Amino acid sequence: MRSLTNFAPSTFEERGAAVAFTTPVLAQTRVRKDSRDQLEVLIPNLSEGRGVYVVPWKGLPLAFPMTTHDRMLQDLIVKGEGCSPEDIRKAVLEAARCGLAGPLAVEAADAALRDDDEQRLLINFQLIVEVLKAVGLESSDILRAGLTSAEGQRLTRTYMIKAAHSLSIEPTELYSRVAELAVYLEPVGIASSPKPARLRRMMRDLAAFRDSMTDWATDNVSEAAPIGGFCAEVAEHTLNHVRNVVGQLDQAVAAFEVLLRQWDAKRVLVRRAATRLSWLLDGWEFIMTAWNEVQGKSRYEQDMTVHELFRVLPLLPKDEGAADQALDADRVLAANRRSVRAYVDWRSGQLDVDLVMRIEAIKAKAA
Amino acid sequence: MEAHALLSLGTKLLDIDDNRFRQVVDLLGHMGDHPEVQQTFSMIRPRLKELRPKRRPTFKRLFCEPFEDLFQALSGDEPAPLNTVERGLVNSLWPLVEAQIGKDRLRTFQAALNGGDGQKEQTLAFWAEAAQAVAEIANGLETGRFTDDLDVRLNPERIRTIQDITHILAIAPAVLDLKAAVGPKPVAKLHKDHLDAIQTIGRTIARGRPEAVKIFILLAAARLSDPSILLGGLWSMDLGQKPSDRAALFLDLSGTVVAQIEERSRAMTGSPAGGTDRMAVANLAVDLMASLEATRSAMEQSRNKEFDQRLKSIRGSVHDMVRAQLLDGAESGILAALGTLSGGGNDRDQMLQAENQARALRKCATIADTLGLRGELKAVTQKTTASLTDTARQALGNGANGGGATGNARAGYTAIRMIELIAGPAEANQIMDEILNTGRR
Numbered sequence: 001m002r003s004l005t006n007f008a009p010s011t012f013e014e015r016g017a018a019v020a021f022t023t024p025v026l027a028q029t030r031v032r033k034d035s036r037d038q039l040e041v042l043i044p045n046l047s048e049g050r051g052v053y054v055v056p057w058k059g060l061p062l063a064f065p066m067t068t069h070d071r072m073l074q075d076l077i078v079k080g081e082g083c084s085p086e087d088i089r090k091a092v093l094e095a096a097r098c099g100l101a102g103p104l105a106v107e108a109a110d111a112a113l114r115d116d117d118e119q120r121l122l123i124n125f126q127l128i129v130e131v132l133k134a135v136g137l138e139s140s141d142i143l144r145a146g147l148t149s150a151e152g153q154r155l156t157r158t159y160m161i162k163a164a165h166s167l168s169i170e171p172t173e174l175y176s177r178v179a180e181l182a183v184y185l186e187p188v189g190i191a192s193s194p195k196p197a198r199l200r201r202m203m204r205d206l207a208a209f210r211d212s213m214t215d216w217a218t219d220n221v222s223e224a225a226p227i228g229g230f231c232a233e234v235a236e237h238t239l240n241h242v243r244n245v246v247g248q249l250d251q252a253v254a255a256f257e258v259l260l261r262q263w264d265a266k267r268v269l270v271r272r273a274a275t276r277l278s279w280l281l282d283g284w285e286f287i288m289t290a291w292n293e294v295q296g297k298s299r300y301e302q303d304m305t306v307h308e309l310f311r312v313l314p315l316l317p318k319d320e321g322a323a324d325q326a327l328d329a330d331r332v333l334a335a336n337r338r339s340v341r342a343y344v345d346w347r348s349g350q351l352d353v354d355l356v357m358r359i360e361a362i363k364a365k366a367a
Numbered sequence: 368m369e370a371h372a373l374l375s376l377g378t379k380l381l382d383i384d385d386n387r388f389r390q391v392v393d394l395l396g397h398m399g400d401h402p403e404v405q406q407t408f409s410m411i412r413p414r415l416k417e418l419r420p421k422r423r424p425t426f427k428r429l430f431c432e433p434f435e436d437l438f439q440a441l442s443g444d445e446p447a448p449l450n451t452v453e454r455g456l457v458n459s460l461w462p463l464v465e466a467q468i469g470k471d472r473l474r475t476f477q478a479a480l481n482g483g484d485g486q487k488e489q490t491l492a493f494w495a496e497a498a499q500a501v502a503e504i505a506n507g508l509e510t511g512r513f514t515d516d517l518d519v520r521l522n523p524e525r526i527r528t529i530q531d532i533t534h535i536l537a538i539a540p541a542v543l544d545l546k547a548a549v550g551p552k553p554v555a556k557l558h559k560d561h562l563d564a565i566q567t568i569g570r571t572i573a574r575g576r577p578e579a580v581k582i583f584i585l586l587a588a589a590r591l592s593d594p595s596i597l598l599g600g601l602w603s604m605d606l607g608q609k610p611s612d613r614a615a616l617f618l619d620l621s622g623t624v625v626a627q628i629e630e631r632s633r634a635m636t637g638s639p640a641g642g643t644d645r646m647a648v649a650n651l652a653v654d655l656m657a658s659l660e661a662t663r664s665a666m667e668q669s670r671n672k673e674f675d676q677r678l679k680s681i682r683g684s685v686h687d688m689v690r691a692q693l694l695d696g697a698e699s700g701i702l703a704a705l706g707t708l709s710g711g712g713n714d715r716d717q718m719l720q721a722e723n724q725a726r727a728l729r730k731c732a733t734i735a736d737t738l739g740l741r742g743e744l745k746a747v748t749q750k751t752t753a754s755l756t757d758t759a760r761q762a763l764g765n766g767a768n769g770g771g772a773t774g775n776a777r778a779g780y781t782a783i784r785m786i787e788l789i790a791g792p793a794e795a796n797q798i799m800d801e802i803l804n805t806g807r808r
Contacts (some may be wrong), residue, residue, distance in 0.1 A: 099780040
């Protein structure tokens with residue numbers, strides 16, 4: 001079976017970030033930087049054997065016929081500054097908004113960007129409230145005046161100056177710390193937020209995925225059942241790590257005064273935790289959406305989907321201290337070896353249009 | 368729980384989780400054969416078929432087992448059997464069969480339901496007895512004896528179905544062998560071992576019950592994704608019949624296959640062009656042409672000209688359907704949807720419809736040659752692609768790239784997407800590169 005799961009990276013950076021391509025053979029392949037800081041892409045072995053192809057990013061269109069959306073996405077990733085999950089997400093949303101993946105993908109990307117804007121506003125306000133709370137000031141006046149009103153902003157400035165004095169730091173420095181924290185915490189949000197941010201929602205969805213997949217695999221006689229069970233196990237391990245990291249972040253925000261006073265040490269912790277969280281959950285959105293899409297469909301379709309999900313399952317790197325998941329995946333693979341459907345029409349070498357449509361449908365829900 | 372309480376759950380039964388669904392099915396199974404229970408089962412049948420929960424064995428279920436493949440398809444997407452058995456008719460027929468066999472006699476077959484030693488023998492004996500009972504009912508119906516007892520109105524189709532059931536029950540052991548040899552439907556391709564098994568079983572039937580050969584072949588065809596696949600293999604199959612019988616059987620079956628294709632083509636050509644899902648039309652056209660080709664090559668093998676005219680007429684109606692519903696107005700439909708984007712609007716449904724139209728055009732390319740529409744399709748495709756290229760050039764010509772937030776850029780990229788759906792990614796990428804590079808220069 002062609003799979004990215006028979007590749008055992010040590011770090012997230014070596015594993016690469018998943019890219020939401022719509023070309024079936026490239027869907028969820030991973031991009032990373034090589035030793036010369038050039039982008040390269042990891043593609044599962046095309047001959048059903050072990051190992052992965054490492055293709056230079058620029059050579060991708062020469063090696064595979066790509067959809068126009070993917071060409072655009074490839075271009076945007078090259079022009080972007082990095083290849084972290086957040087950088088890739090930004091490029092993916094931008095490419096989807098062009099319309100090259102269809103109107104539903106445009107709507108989904110617009111909705112995701114609107115949600116990001118809302119979260120940005122919300123986290124900024126919440127962090128200001130935390131600052132004021134940390135120094136014993138009330139934020140209800142600001143709320144009453146309205147955060148975006150002139151009066152609200154004036155009050156915010158006044159209170160923040162008071163808070164800065166109380167913390168013995170310059171007001172501009174306090175503002176810059178809050179702004180920096182907001183950048184780190186925007187995708188995660190804070191525990192008390194009325195509207196959970198994107199990564200927290202994904203954490204909740206991952207737990208639901210694990211439960212749904214476990215239920216599906218239990219008492220299921222299909223040959224895909226052990227593979228589904230393995231997917232659920234990987235989700236469980238990932239979830240444990242995610243909970244730890246979210247716990248660390250929540251603790252840091254709970255002790256907000258300490259966070260601001262020991263800024264140099266704590267900011268690194270917060271930044272690392274937020275980055276690690278985005279890496280931990282990278283690639284799961286596609287898997288969870290694809291699994292949700294196939295609920296209520298036939299058992300055969302569910303079996304096929306489980307095989308496809310296994311192919312792109314984001315195993316934890318060795319350095320994350322989990323059991324050697326690549327080795328476990330190898331065992332699952334050896335016990336359940338079977339061919340998966342080809343992604344390219346073998347007679348013509350043309351793209352499988354139906355499969356592209358399916359991936360676009362997932363994109364429309366996952367963006 | 369009372370029957371009416373369960374029934375009040377209605378379609379909710381389709382949404383509850385698998386385990387609870389199995390429990391409800393088990394509960395319904397214990398409630399007996401009441402009309403409300405039957406109604407609930409009809410409602411949840413698609414899910415029953417999907418989940419196949421363990422059902423309480425009953426004589427009625429055992430009675431239906433040999434001809435279950437001929438039951439009406441549950442959804443339009445499934446291949447319909449050539450000779451269907453109406454579930455309502457079986458529901459009405461079973462009480463008569465039960466009465467004909469007699470409750471006491473029926474009890475002697477209990478081992479067929481309970482399992483254990485002698486189950487298979489008892490099952491076969493039950494089917495033999497049931498075959499006899501149905502044959503007697505069929506004879507009685509001719510003299511009007513059971514007409515009042517049968518709850519449904521009799522018509523030639525239903526009389527034919529009852530005769531089919533008699534024949535199938537009489538050859539039930541052979542049907543079991545057939546099910547073992549050919550997997551459950553839809554089987555997409557018949558391999559040599561399938562054909563060999565059908566031939567061997569068919570020969571046995573032709574020797575003992577020649578009148579059941581046709582229905583046996585129809586049962587085999589019901590397991591296929593497209594019943595016309597069997598026609599190709601049937602001509603070279605030696606069932607030990609006289610050449611005239613063999614030719615008659617082939618003709619009979621061909622007639623049934625052709626009639627089904629005709630019916631499918633009529634159903635779609637009858638629908639108005641505006642409201643149809645064009646992708647569904649394209650899929651149907653491709654399916655119909657595959658069936659038509661399989662039938663035509665089987666006919667050529669048999670040198671049978673009988674159906675030439677009918678096949679030509681089907682081809683003609685598919686040709687008309689493709690032309691009227693897919694080619695005519697394709698360009699204007701796609702461009703009109705793009706026009707809404709250029710104007711800053713965003714009609715999602717119209718856009719999705721246009722995408723479907725573009726995909727349908729591409730799908731048609733596979734059958735355009737056979738339908739003699741190659742030139743027309745090429746002209747429509749080229750004209751549409753040229754118009755879309757112009758739209759893309761106007762919208763993106765100044766080098767817009769990425770971040771398609773403005774309506775104009777979005778219209779340009781959407782035009783390129785439409786080209787991709789119609790002509791493929793290679794051409795679309797080439798056009799996009801050309802436009803964007805020219806703009807940048």
